[in-house]
Amino acid sequence: MQKLVAVSNGADAIHECMKSNFDLILMDVQMPEVDGIEATKQIRQLAGYHDIPIIGITAGNVSGEREKCLEAGMSEFLPKPIRQLDLNTVLQKFVQISSMGNQDIDVWNDRLDLTTLTEQIGDDPGFKSYFLDLVITEVTQTLNRLKNARSTDNIEDMRIILHKLRGTTSTSGLVRLAKLTTVLEKQLVSIALSKNLLDEIEREIEIGLQLITKLKY
Structure with a gap:
């Protein structure tokens, strides 16, 4: 490892x-x-x-x-x-850098703003580990809540989930995920009609978790 x-x-x-x-x-x-x-x-x-x-x-x-x-x-x-x-x-x-599925080095450039992340972490290795663990836990829990809101067609919960996810991803430098979340939060009127964008957000969450996890080691 x-x-x-x-x-x-x-x-x-x-x-x-x-x-x-x-x-x-x-x-x-x-x-x-x-x-x-x-x-x-x-x-x-x-x-x-x-x-x-x-x-x-x-x-x-x-x-x-x-x-x-x-x-x-x-x-x-x-x-x-x-x-x-x-x-x-x-x-x-x-x-x-090993690929993630069909992704190449652009997975870093397009999805993770290291400058934003570094501003949050600073140069304390102990805080870095703590912060990244916090992001991984928060995003993982959010993914589970998002899937539950989709399965129950709960649009109010979905709005709350998207708002919180936008804040977490903006702070942690997951720029592409933050943009997608912002778009859906603004235009969400129906979970069913937002299926394609929600599918893309779930894929981006999985990739974002891989990127943040790799930074720990």
């Missing part, structure tokens, strides 16, 4: 790489104890880490910073603040 590990300094980054094998490393250049440049040099000497993608992260485009990162053994360089498009481009370049 894939996992996400966050550390606060370069020495811990080296230590974690000695204990485990990672598929990709986002390396902050400015870190205490051991900076990202030195940490990268040492990690490159570890068994199995010669070709692992290491992406340098630093504030601003300091003159010569990118060159220093690449010379140290980093694979690519991203300036802060990190833009979602730039991060997605790097991930597509270096990481093979």
Whole structure:
């Protein structure tokens, strides 16, 4: 199972790489104890880490910073603040993301706004896990309630469910699901007449749950 590990300094980054094998490393250049440049040099000497993608992260485009990162053994360089498009481009370049059914990498770009999600989570790994668990639980329960409202043709419950789902998905960055929910919430007059859109929302909920779950590891 894939996992996400966050550390606060370069020495811990080296230590974690000695204990485990990672598929990709986002390396902050400015870190205490051991900076990202030195940490990268040492990690490159570890068994199995010669070709692992290491992406340098630093504030601003300091003159010569990118060159220093690449010379140290980093694979690519991203300036802060990190833009979602730039991060997605790097991930597509270096990481093979497994497909979900017939979906490809666009499943991330079109459905999940990592910037919005990061704004909610911050840089606290403990809160990240708690927040993602909360989203998974809330969306899963909402899916069950939505299916029940459909089966009982309860339009009032459906309106309440859609309103709450719109808030949850907007906060958690599930942008495509939030848009679909907003459309249906505005135009809902009959559950039967909204069958196609409800079917699409249920599919998007399933995909959204997979995306959020993958971010935990």
